[in-house]
Amino acid sequence: MRACPVFVFALFCLLGVASSSTKIQPLQPVSARIFDSEVAEPSGLTFCSTTGHLYAICDKSKCHYIYEIDAKGRVLQQYEFDKSLRDIECVACDDVNGVIYIAEESRHTIHSFILPVNEEDYEQGDEYPVLKPVGQFYIEPASSDSKSGIEGMTYDTKRNLLYITNEKHPKVMYTVQPDGTIIDMAYPTFDSGDLSGICYDTAEDFIWFLSDQNERLYISDLTGTEIYDYWDLPMENPEGIAIDNTQDPPMLYIATDPSAPRGPSYVPALFTFVKPSIGEGLVYYDPKNPPPYEPQPCDGCQEVWDLAAFYKQVYDDNKQHAKEMEVLAIVLPILGGLSIAVALFALIAYFYVKKLDESEGYYGDLPTGTRKPWYTRVTSLFMKPNGDDGAGLLDEDA
Missing domain, CATH: 2.120.10.30 (TolB, C-terminal domain)
Structure with a gap:
């Protein structure tokens, strides 16, 4: 309390x-x-x-x-x-x-x-x-x-x-x-x-x-x-x-x-x-x-007043709970929307990289053991050094 x-x-x-x-x-x-x-x-x-x-x-x-x-x-x-x-x-x-x-x-x-x-x-x-x-x-x-x-x-x-x-x-x-x-x-x-x-x-x-x-x-x-x-x-x-x-x-x-x-x-x-x-x-x-x-x-007054105080406490607790639920009702849809967006982006990126791996083009020629995890490779696609089209896809230890 x-x-x-x-x-x-x-x-x-x-x-x-x-x-x-x-x-x-x-x-x-x-x-x-x-x-x-x-x-x-x-x-x-x-x-x-x-x-x-x-x-x-x-x-x-x-x-x-x-x-x-x-x-x-x-x-x-x-x-x-x-x-x-x-x-x-x-x-x-x-x-x-x-x-x-x-x-x-x-x-x-x-x-x-x-x-x-x-x-x-x-x-x-x-x-x-x-x-x-x-x-x-x-x-x-x-x-x-x-x-x-x-x-x-x-x-x-x-x-x-x-x-x-x-x-x-x-x-x-x-x-x-x-x-x-x-x-x-x-x-x-x-x-x-x-x-x-x-x-x-x-x-x-x-x-x-x-x-x-x-x-x-x-x-x-x-x-x-x-x-x-x-x-x-x-x-x-x-x-x-x-x-x-x-x-x-x-x-x-x-x-x-x-x-x-x-x-x-x-x-x-x-x-x-x-x-x-x-x-x-x-x-x-x-x-x-x-x-x-x-x-x-x-x-008998104390019994009545104690019960009234209990009702008030229950009311205050319910009111506080209602406020918390109002906040959640606003925050959860926002968080849910962001989560769905991130998950959707990750799914698209995963299949995009997988498709590149399966192609006979430049990216498909990289040795399998030297490839980074798909999620870091996706990031590398957007951060390739100038003049090096493949560096971002290679494992640093390769």
Whole structure:
């Protein structure tokens, strides 16, 4: 292992900072767990106080389920929905009305189902319970950018509203009624890069945002335009966020998506934090007089970070191998062409000399024992001394 990756690995494990050594006092988790294998690519997260459980979704093509999970990322139940739905990026729980929502990112379509609490809330499928649909509606795209769509969604149970985010280009927060009527569109201007997750906080009456591009957590007003505080996060690809205010202290959960448009894959993990408060983040950070910051124990974090570091090392090794193969792809044809040219020239020269030897002319009269090897004789043909037509063909010892 080279020195630079060793240093990066050591720093990564020490601080739990996944991708940037410039992060300032990143928010410290109390636990982390790798999701069960069913949740291969978690891209959305929500908490339902009705059941006391988290719900996650996965945006792989085979993940046509909402996964009910515990605080350790273990799947308790998975509920099936229509297999024609795809690219599911977010999930939101409405405890008041007993509804759970999911969103298709690229199709800009929101689907709602009865929140499965009792057996009558779902149908029995061949293998898993099947969710009962309530309705659906379409959100007009904020731009023509096909690479950016609906990325976050949360439910405001106090106002009976959905907050839905367009990831970027531009960043938009829609305020939407349950029937799909858009009553407001806000354009967050804070430097988040993108909006990968959103969660309404019923206890504080404000909104939490995630950015997987900046790897940060933000607290905002209900318009998404005024930032009260923010934190660097100790992981990559944060995509799902949920708040559980029923615990003491309240807990905050973040799910990481292993897929990445650039760079190495990450780990499908669930990180748990004590919910931070306004005034503890970087808005109030004074670099000249920084507050105390001591690494806190984290149950399971090292396992997650070690696996992420392993993925990064594999990615770096594969990238280096790919560069080496690119060089070979350029060099080998050149070397191969030269080799073929030399071999062809040698073959022609060999038969040319052989033909001369077999002829009855001047060269054929040279004694066989005095002839040089054919390859040196070929060279001599081009270097004959003036006035000596045969000297170049004779062995020097003859």
